[in-house]
Amino acid sequence: MNTPELSQLGKASAYIDQYDASLLFALPREPKRTEIGIKGHVPFLGADLWTAFELSWLNPRGKPQVAIAHITVPCESTHIVESKSFKLYLNSFNNSRFESADQVREHIRTDVSAAIWHGGKVQSTAGVRLLLPELFDCEPIREMEGLSIDRLDVECSVYQPAPELLSAALDEKPVTEILTSDLLKSNCLVTGQPDWGSVQITYSGPQIDQGGLLQYIVSFRNHNEFHEQCVERIYMDIMARCKPAKLSVVARYTRRGGLDINPWRSSHPQLPPPNVRNARQ
Structure with missing residues (x-):
């Protein structure tokens, strides 16, 4: 079983700039949920909403592309993705060529979905939305209501x-x-x-x-x-x-x-x- 101590957190890491899905490091949710009295089916709904501000890849002609990624991880998944491994994974896109932003989005969706179920049957996929530069100005800053x-x-x-x-x-x-x-x-x-x-x-x-x-x-x-x-x-x-x-x-x-x-x-x-x-x- 993967444990936090086995992840890249707090360790010197080589930055791979060629696409590599194996960089994602999944951690089981169960041990920490057991600590707070959750056994079996979780008593809530929800998700983990990630924002990736540093996403870049190359188009077929080698020209860099950039985007902001919004990634939704369902809370019923058996695992989370350790955040440093997520950063290393996203960096692996940097010098990799892709046909389109849709292809990048599909790779992220498939890879994260596989990681959060840790190789088991994917019961619900991660949601991925890429925001391209022409829409950056639409990203608001807003404090929580209440x-x-x-x-x-x-x-x-x-x-x-x-x-x-x-x-x-x-x-x-x-x-x-x-x-x-x-x-x-x-x-x-x-x-x-x-x-x-x-x-x-x-x-x-x-x-x-x-x-x-x-x-x-x-x-x-x-x-x-x-x-x-x-x-x-x-x-x-x-x-x-x-x-x-x-x-x-x-x-x-x-x-x-x-x-x-x-x-x-x-x-x-x-x-x-x-x-x-x-x-x-």
Whole structure:
């Protein structure tokens, strides 16, 4: 079984500039999900929304082409792709010739789909959309909608995930709210490098104590875990402690190596949030 320690994270790496799908390094979701009480079928819907800002290849005449790639990885997949391996994989397109952008898109879709099911039957494919330069001006920058809980003057002293900080008014009339924070920070599971993010929590149910929620988000500050794992931990903790009837958690992390990863988990079917970057991304 692939483990994070076997990946290229934190290691000197040769940059291959000829297309090589084998560079993608898949990591199983199951071990970290087991830690937070998920066994078997996942109790949520969602996806990991990737943006690749550094994608280039050669056309048949050897002229470089560039694009931004939006990649959607379904949360029910058995594996994630380790981010440094994704960067190395995308770099392998740099000096490879392709007939068209559609051919590049199809290679990425096929390769990522195979990786996230780790050689097993592909039950749902990754979504891939390439944005070519003539559409770059259409890419907006927009902050998450909702009420910012960062306005609260709370004391913070816990910097490892502390679900006991979460509470809700279980005996009062339910509400529907969208709450946001820009104070999410965690660290890479392998290298310990900081990962900076913003989070949006949309729910219907007993009103969540906003001060406790902010302290809980801050409590991830020294926690070592991948983006996808942090969001699933947040989702499961809120579900367990606050008992919302509906819940959606979205986090947008700042890019590293030309890639950003934006996990989204929801208790109910809905359209995925738009993959629109915020100012820090």
